[in-house]
Amino acid sequence: MQDAGFDAFFEAWELFRDPIIAGSLVGAVLGLLGVYVVLRRMVFLSAALSQCASFGVALALFTEANWGATMMLTSPRFASLIVTLATATLLSWGRDATAARRDSWLGFAFLFGAAGTLALATRIGSGNQEIQAILFGSAVAVLPNDLLTVAIGSIGILGLHVWWRRGFLQVSVDPEAAFVRGLPVRLLEVMLLLSIALAISLFTQILGALPVFAFSVLPAMAALRVSIHVPMALAVAAALGAASGSIGYAFAFVYGLPVGASQALVALAIVVGSEFVRFATRRRGST
Amino acid sequence: MSSAAKPSALLTTTGLVVGYERRGILPPIDVTVRRGEFWAIVGVNGSGKTTFLRTLLGLLVPVAGSLEWGPESRVSYVAQRSEFDASVPNRIEDFVRAGFDRDWSFLRFRHGDRRAVEQAVEEARCGHLMGQQVSSLSEGQKGRVRLARALVSSPNVLILDEPTNAVDSVTEHAIFETLDELRREQGVTLVVVSHRTHVFAGRATHAIFVDRDGGAVLTGSFEDVVKAPELLSRHGPLGGHPDGLASRRGSGE
Numbered sequence: 353m354q355d356a357g358f359d360a361f362f363e364a365w366e367l368f369r370d371p372i373i374a375g376s377l378v379g380a381v382l383g384l385l386g387v388y389v390v391l392r393r394m395v396f397l398s399a400a401l402s403q404c405a406s407f408g409v410a411l412a413l414f415t416e417a418n419w420g421a422t423m424m425l426t427s428p429r430f431a432s433l434i435v436t437l438a439t440a441t442l443l444s445w446g447r448d449a450t451a452a453r454r455d456s457w458l459g460f461a462f463l464f465g466a467a468g469t470l471a472l473a474t475r476i477g478s479g480n481q482e483i484q485a486i487l488f489g490s491a492v493a494v495l496p497n498d499l500l501t502v503a504i505g506s507i508g509i510l511g512l513h514v515w516w517r518r519g520f521l522q523v524s525v526d527p528e529a530a531f532v533r534g535l536p537v538r539l540l541e542v543m544l545l546l547s548i549a550l551a552i553s554l555f556t557q558i559l560g561a562l563p564v565f566a567f568s569v570l571p572a573m574a575a576l577r578v579s580i581h582v583p584m585a586l587a588v589a590a591a592l593g594a595a596s597g598s599i600g601y602a603f604a605f606v607y608g609l610p611v612g613a614s615q616a617l618v619a620l621a622i623v624v625g626s627e628f629v630r631f632a633t634r635r636r637g638s639t
Numbered sequence: 640m641s642s643a644a645k646p647s648a649l650l651t652t653t654g655l656v657v658g659y660e661r662r663g664i665l666p667p668i669d670v671t672v673r674r675g676e677f678w679a680i681v682g683v684n685g686s687g688k689t690t691f692l693r694t695l696l697g698l699l700v701p702v703a704g705s706l707e708w709g710p711e712s713r714v715s716y717v718a719q720r721s722e723f724d725a726s727v728p729n730r731i732e733d734f735v736r737a738g739f740d741r742d743w744s745f746l747r748f749r750h751g752d753r754r755a756v757e758q759a760v761e762e763a764r765c766g767h768l769m770g771q772q773v774s775s776l777s778e779g780q781k782g783r784v785r786l787a788r789a790l791v792s793s794p795n796v797l798i799l800d801e802p803t804n805a806v807d808s809v810t811e812h813a814i815f816e817t818l819d820e821l822r823r824e825q826g827v828t829l830v831v832v833s834h835r836t837h838v839f840a841g842r843a844t845h846a847i848f849v850d851r852d853g854g855a856v857l858t859g860s861f862e863d864v865v866k867a868p869e870l871l872s873r874h875g876p877l878g879g880h881p882d883g884l885a886s887r888r889g890s891g892e
Contacts, residue, residue: 516745516746518740519746522740522745525737526737528698528716529718529788531697532715532798533714533715533740533741533792534741535741535742535745536743576726576727580728580772581730582727582729585728
């Protein structure tokens, strides 16, 4: 396949503007949320939730294909939201369990979402292609309605995280100390988890499970390596997430790659770059 | 002194039984902790000291009895091992500032944080470490930074769990000197767990001796508790050895 080149990309900017804005917004929000995901050592949570979000979409398509569009459940967005939030709520009940048991339930949720999605895909007929798009990401075109959803979701989630940032940070870094100082630890943890679940649910339908998982882990990994404090890491992760979303989309067009894979690869490259920056900084500091 | 002249109680426990999964590990404990007192919680490794402390803090549910914090109490806690994850970027000032938020205060914009942080690191004698990453500190320096974080919210009750567990004797002495100063000069109430009992000599005003194996709890003035026949018959005199009670039972929990 011949590469399209960046000139062709910029010539068709009008066509790609909305997907790039959507990718940037999603990358920024998930990049910021990813800092909490990494700090709380729940990387597998976002993988599990994105699979459950996919399952919600598959369930809606399956319901529509078999029983017609007569129920709320046939709305992919609604079904995905319900399944993801329900999974997050169930997982939050197990916060006092041992780490091994928590990990086991995350594995259960991941496999339930992944296996369920693939199983339903075989019963949807033409919807199978849509399922593949959701799993691996193909945000080639973003509908105006989707862009609006991304914008409203991003503003709402970012607003909550700016407002409650200090509380979210405290329960992520040292929950026992926060509890002793009287912070509403349980509420903060549930709200943090639900905001992550909401973001994953909304964005999985638009970008796909693969880039959503990548954005919720990789920019935060890189940001935590190059930042001197956590608030800085939040800002850096949001910026790197936005860069992964937009540059990944451009690379997908120019080099003929699947969008989700391209965005994940850019995020991976950023992590590798951050390791070099870290290494160079430490080396300079030691000489 | 008459009871009417005593400072108001900051903490009262009545028949408090501590333990896990609804099973008590110690007999009921009755204590009243007042402003400016220094309570030493002593006992061998695995005797229930930390379980008692975590119950006071609300991190464990009491098996029976009650505990009540007074309305004036502002509690800060220094854990035995705080989370110092080297992968988390955390400058001293950011780590200390995190101790500032109380209750729903995290929703309000704050003024004067910097001054409070500076004062806390000064009191904990770690001001010279500002700007450094927490992960790069020695154990003794980490202990001081933890103390600064506990002090930043101006507590009147400071609860510390083995604050000098991994430090040398010089640093240990300096940390306890700092704590004693806080008590004498600011009236901060101290509740400190340590198995190295010599650190309490000449400092602690009260003591709680816990012995899970022997099913015993002794409470009262420090002098009375360390001289109690029950304790002496089981463990001999306290405070003579740098490792205190731990030396009599070997090491490790």
